[in-house]
Amino acid sequence: MPEEFQSAQRTWVTSIGPLLEMAVLGLIFLLAIVQTESAISNSSPIFGPKQVTGLLGGSATVKCFYPRTNVNRHSRKYWCKESTRQCITVVSSHGYVAREYENRTTITDYPENGIFIIEMSKLGRRDMGPYKCGVGLNDKGLSFRVRLDVSAGSVVPEEAQLFYVEQHGSVMISCAFGDQYASDRKYLCRMTKTTCSTIIDTHGTIDPLYKGRVLLSNLEILGSFSIIMTQLKKQDSGLYLCGAGNYGAEGETKKLDIHVYEEALVPKAQPILNGVWGGSVSVECHYDPKENNTLKYWCKWKEHGCTILINNLGYVLDTYEGRIVMHNSPENGTYTIILNQLHNEDEGYYWCMTSGEHERKSSTELKIVEGKPNLAVNNEIHAVAGSPLTITCTYPCRYADYEKYWCRWKNTGCEPLITSELNQTGLVVSCDKGSRILSLNFDQTSLSDQGWYWCGVRKGGHYGETYATYLQVQGVLPNAEEPSNHNEGPSDDVVPEINAENRNSPLNKANDVAKAETPAGSHEESKNSTILLSVLISVGIIILLLGTVFFVVKFRLFKHSDLVSVASYRTNISMTDFENARQYGAKDNVCMAEAHETQIGGMDDDTITTSSPKEAGKSSSPKEAGKSKKAKRGSKEEVEMAYTTFLLNSENVPPTRSSQEQ
Numbered sequence: 001m002p003e004e005f006q007s008a009q010r011t012w013v014t015s016i017g018p019l020l021e022m023a024v025l026g027l028i029f030l031l032a033i034v035q036t037e038s039a040i041s042n043s044s045p046i047f048g049p050k051q052v053t054g055l056l057g058g059s060a061t062v063k064c065f066y067p068r069t070n071v072n073r074h075s076r077k078y079w080c081k082e083s084t085r086q087c088i089t090v091v092s093s094h095g096y097v098a099r100e101y102e103n104r105t106t107i108t109d110y111p112e113n114g115i116f117i118i119e120m121s122k123l124g125r126r127d128m129g130p131y132k133c134g135v136g137l138n139d140k141g142l143s144f145r146v147r148l149d150v151s152a153g154s155v156v157p158e159e160a161q162l163f164y165v166e167q168h169g170s171v172m173i174s175c176a177f178g179d180q181y182a183s184d185r186k187y188l189c190r191m192t193k194t195t196c197s198t199i200i201d202t203h204g205t206i207d208p209l210y211k212g213r214v215l216l217s218n219l220e221i222l223g224s225f226s227i228i229m230t231q232l233k234k235q236d237s238g239l240y241l242c243g244a245g246n247y248g249a250e251g252e253t254k255k256l257d258i259h260v261y262e263e264a265l266v267p268k269a270q271p272i273l274n275g276v277w278g279g280s281v282s283v284e285c286h287y288d289p290k291e292n293n294t295l296k297y298w299c300k301w302k303e304h305g306c307t308i309l310i311n312n313l314g315y316v317l318d319t320y321e322g323r324i325v326m327h328n329s330p331e332n333g334t335y336t337i338i339l340n341q342l343h344n345e346d347e348g349y350y351w352c353m354t355s356g357e358h359e360r361k362s363s364t365e366l367k368i369v370e371g372k373p374n375l376a377v378n379n380e381i382h383a384v385a386g387s388p389l390t391i392t393c394t395y396p397c398r399y400a401d402y403e404k405y406w407c408r409w410k411n412t413g414c415e416p417l418i419t420s421e422l423n424q425t426g427l428v429v430s431c432d433k434g435s436r437i438l439s440l441n442f443d444q445t446s447l448s449d450q451g452w453y454w455c456g457v458r459k460g461g462h463y464g465e466t467y468a469t470y471l472q473v474q475g476v477l478p479n480a481e482e483p484s485n486h487n488e489g490p491s492d493d494v495v496p497e498i499n500a501e502n503r504n505s506p507l508n509k510a511n512d513v514a515k516a517e518t519p520a521g522s523h524e525e526s527k528n529s530t531i532l533l534s535v536l537i538s539v540g541i542i543i544l545l546l547g548t549v550f551f552v553v554k555f556r557l558f559k560h561s562d563l564v565s566v567a568s569y570r571t572n573i574s575m576t577d578f579e580n581a582r583q584y585g586a587k588d589n590v591c592m593a594e595a596h597e598t599q600i601g602g603m604d605d606d607t608i609t610t611s612s613p614k615e616a617g618k619s620s621s622p623k624e625a626g627k628s629k630k631a632k633r634g635s636k637e638e639v640e641m642a643y644t645t646f647l648l649n650s651e652n653v654p655p656t657r658s659s660q661e662q
Contacts, residue, residue: 044142044143044144045066045067045142045261045262046064046065046066046133046134046135046142046143046144047064047065047066047144047162047164047259047261048062048063048064048065048133048144048146048162049062049063049146049159049160049162049257050145050146050147050257051146051147051148051149051159052146052147052148052149052159053148053149053150053151053156053157053159054120054123054148054149054150054151054156055123055150055151055152055153055154055156056123056124056125056150056151056152057122057123057124058121058123058156059119059120059121059122059123060119060120060123060148061117061118061119061120062079062117062118062119062120062131062133062146062148063115063116063117063162064077064115064116064117064118064133064134064144064146065114065115065162065164065259066114066115066116066135066142067114067166067261068111068112068113068114072111072114072135072142073111074111075135075136076092076093076094076135076136076137077092077093077107077109077116077133077134077135078090078091078092078093078107078133078134078135078136079091079092079105079107079118079131079132079133080131080132080134081129081130081131082129082130082131082132082145087132090105090131091105091106091107091118092107093107093109093116101120104120104121104122105118105119105120105121106118106119114164115164116133118133120148123150124150125150127148127150128148128149128150129147129148130145130146130147130148131145131146131147131148132144132145132146133146158254158255159255160239160255160256160257161173161254161255161256161257162257162259163256163257163258163259164259164261165232165258165259165260165261166260166261166262167232167233167234167260167261167262168231168232168233168362169230169232169260169361170228170229170230170231170232170361170362171228171229171232171258172226172227172228172361173188173226173227173228173229173242173256174219174224174225174226174227175224175225175226175227175242175243175244175254176219176221176223176224177223177224177243177244177251177252177254178222178223179221179222179223180223181223181244181245181251181252182222182223184223184244184245184251185201185202185203185244185245185246185251186201186202186216186218186225186242186243186244187199187200187201187202187205187216187242187243187244187247188200188201188214188216188227188240188241188242189240189241189243189247190238190239190240190241191238191239191240191241195247195248196241196247196248198247199214199240200214200215200216200227201216202216202218202225202304204303204304206303210229211349212301212348212349212363212365213229213230213231213349213363214227214228214229214230215227215228215301215305215306215351216304217304217305223244225242227242228361229258230351230361230362230363231271231362231363232258232260233260234260234262236258236260237258237259237260238257238258239255239256239257239258240255240256240257240258241253241254241255241256242254242256271363271364271365272364272365272367273364273365273366273367274367274369275339275342275346275366275367275368275369276342276368276369276370276371276372276373277342277343277344277368277371278341278342278343278372278373279340279342279371279372279373279374279465279467280338280339280340280341280342280373280465280466280467281338281339281342281366282336282337282338282339282462282463282464282465282466283298283336283337283339283350283352283364284334284335284336284462285298285334285335285336285337285352285362286333286334286352286362287333287334287335287354287356288333288356289330289331289332289333291354291356292328292330294354294355294356295311295312295313295354295355296311296312296326296328296335296353296354296355297309297310297311297312297315297353297354298310298311298324298326298337298350298351298352298353299350299351299353300348300349300350300351301348301349301350301351301363302348306351306353309324309350310324310325310326310337311326312326312328312335314411314412315411316411320339321411321452322341322409322452322468322470323339323340323341323468324337324338324339324340325337325338325409325413325414325454326413327413327414327463329461332461335352336462336463337350337352338414338456338463338466339366340454340466340467340468341468342368343368344368346366346368347366347367347368348365348366349363349364349365349366350363350364350365350366351363351364352364373465373467374395374396374398374399374465375393375394375395375455375456375457375465375466375467376393376394376395376467377391377392377393377394377455377467377468377469378391378469379469379470380469380470380472381469381470381471381472382472382473382474383442383445383449383471383472383473383474384445384473384474384475385445385446385447385473385474385475386444386445386446386475387444387445388441388442388443388444388445389441389442389445389471390439390440390441390442391406391439391440391441391453391469391471392437392438392439392440393406393437393438393439393440393455393467394435394436394437394438395436395437395438395457396436397436399457399464399465400433400436401459402457402458402459402464403457403458403459404431404438404455404456404457405417405429405438405455405456405457405458406429406438406440406453406454406455406456407453407454407456408451408452408453408454409451409452409453409454409468414454414456416456417429417440428440428441428443429441438455440453440455445473446473446475447473447475449471449473450471450472450473451470451471452468452469452470452471453468453469453470453471454466454467454468454469455467455469
């Protein structure tokens with residue numbers, strides 16, 4: 001029995017073995033076909049919506065993207081409907097339209113944008129099914145599968161917004177949900193089979209896989225925000241949601257379908273930069289040369305924003321003065337950022353940014369590693385105005401074939417100085433290849449030479465390592481022959497921080513223009529104006545004092561006035577009125593400097609005042625000029641005499657109308 005069983009087992013294995021092998025091979029073949037089809041579908045650069053829904057009797061629009069190469073721009077674009085055997089062309093950019101789709105289906109190509117749009121109207125049930133949009137002569141090449149659904153309802157479901165991004169490129173997304181969500185959490189998440197995994201939100205959550213290359217910023221419109229993603233990879237393709245509130249619980253969401261395609265012409269960014277403490281790094285940023293007039297800037301990424309460090313308009317963050325520069329090369333569509341004097345706080349993520357809507361944006365991570373700079377220069381150099389100076393920069397053998405240069409830093413750049421030639425400023429750049437020293441020589445330093453100077457190397461138009469040093473020049477500024485340059489660097493022994501933002505403000509620019517337009521003689525005119533103003537002020541003070549004395553004297557005299565009433569007349573008669581009368585020997589001008597008159601006293605005042613001959617010239621004869629004057633009457637006598645005179649004169653006053661009528 002065991003032998004018979006073993007024989008039957010061998011017979012079964014012999015007969016079934018080939019069948020099993022064939023089944024296994026068939027399964028492997030099917031899996032290979034599925035994987036190949038999936039790989040072809042994923043590798044295809046054509047991209048469009050996975051599903052489009054239109055209303056019965058209504059219309060539907062399909063957008064299909066393709067790479068903007070010269071071949072694709074001039075190639076045939078088509079829209080076909082799939083069947084079990086083939087994909088039958090519905091419409092193409094060569095003018096073909098299938099008979100049953102005439103007058104209700106169109107295709108429009110926009111080669112400058114890399115997109116073509118299909119529009120179908122008068123939709124019916126027979127229009128439902130899978131389609132393909134593609135580029136080429138048949139559907140075996142570049143194509144993308146789209147399913148069209150026709151609904152009998154009245155509302156079309158919201159479709160995902162499409163984003164077509166080249167590999168290593170960037171995408172900007174705007175999401176708006178209304179002011180009712182102004183204080184709610186904003187977020188971006190990626191859809192999975194079971195949930196939506198958060199990438200970034202306003203509460204500080206960031207997926208480690210997207211750290212440093214995603215940024216969420218609130219917009220001015222309440223409830224609106226924007227998202228920027230850079231350094232996109234093929235793995236980033238997929239369905240996303242931007243929303244306000246919490247996913248699956250409350251709030252609103254918006255579908256986003258991002259497709260990342262591989263483009264051979266896209267330059268790869270530098271994902272990681274390594275720099276040593278005290279050294280430098282350089283970053284090449286790319287942009288479309290046709291968009292050279294766009295704003296270009298470099299910023300440091302943080303969780304809730306990106307701080308601009310430098311831009312192509314001359315702005316430099318004050319804490320980065322003298323250690324960062326931007327070199328623009330529009331001929332090849334790049335701008336290079338050089339950052340030196342590195343320290344540990346410089347570690348982080350940095351973004352190359354432009355203001356163009358379709359411009360590339362890239363992200364780079366900077367790490368500080370152990371090591372020493374290859375270039376060696378004194379960190380700070382002191383000089384006396386009028387004396388010669390030589391600044392040396394040593395370099396290693398590895399830079400023997402590189403172009404070496406010295407440049408003077410400005411907020412607008414650091415252009416290399418003239419090499420091996422004497423320039424107008426008396427600067428000479430020379431290089432001793434034997435000792436590997438690059439020297440910058442000053443025949444005679446001046447205060448205007450104070451500022452930042454960079455020693456650097458470059459090769460083939462690409463900037464390499466640099467080292468910055470600050471030159472301080474001490475001395476007395478002679479008149480206005482050598483004006484100090486406050487924008488170039490600080491004076492004396494203090495190095496203040498210059499606020500680059502304020503320096504580039506319109507107000508300061510206007511002040512700079514006004515200073516530049518001031519004529520040479522303006523300082524002399526200002527001096528004369530100051531002297532004239534001082535004289536006028538002195539004269540005004542003297543006049544004010546004299547006026548004060550006059551009013552004080554008048555007030556004191558008026559204080560001793562007596563009130564006299566005669567019949568129906570009532571008047572104020574001041575004692576000075578009688579004293580100044582010529583017939584009573586009073587002086588003509590009490591304000592003369594030569595007059596010596598005592599103050600009017602009371603009725604018992606017996607003080608007597610004499611007058612000089614000059615003062616009494618009109619009332620005294622020449623014979624009496626040398627004699628002393630008679631004593632002046634007292635105050636009491638003068639009052640009685642004045643009153644008597646007034647009564648005598650009042651009799652000669654003609655009567656008033658009222659007295660005549662009486």
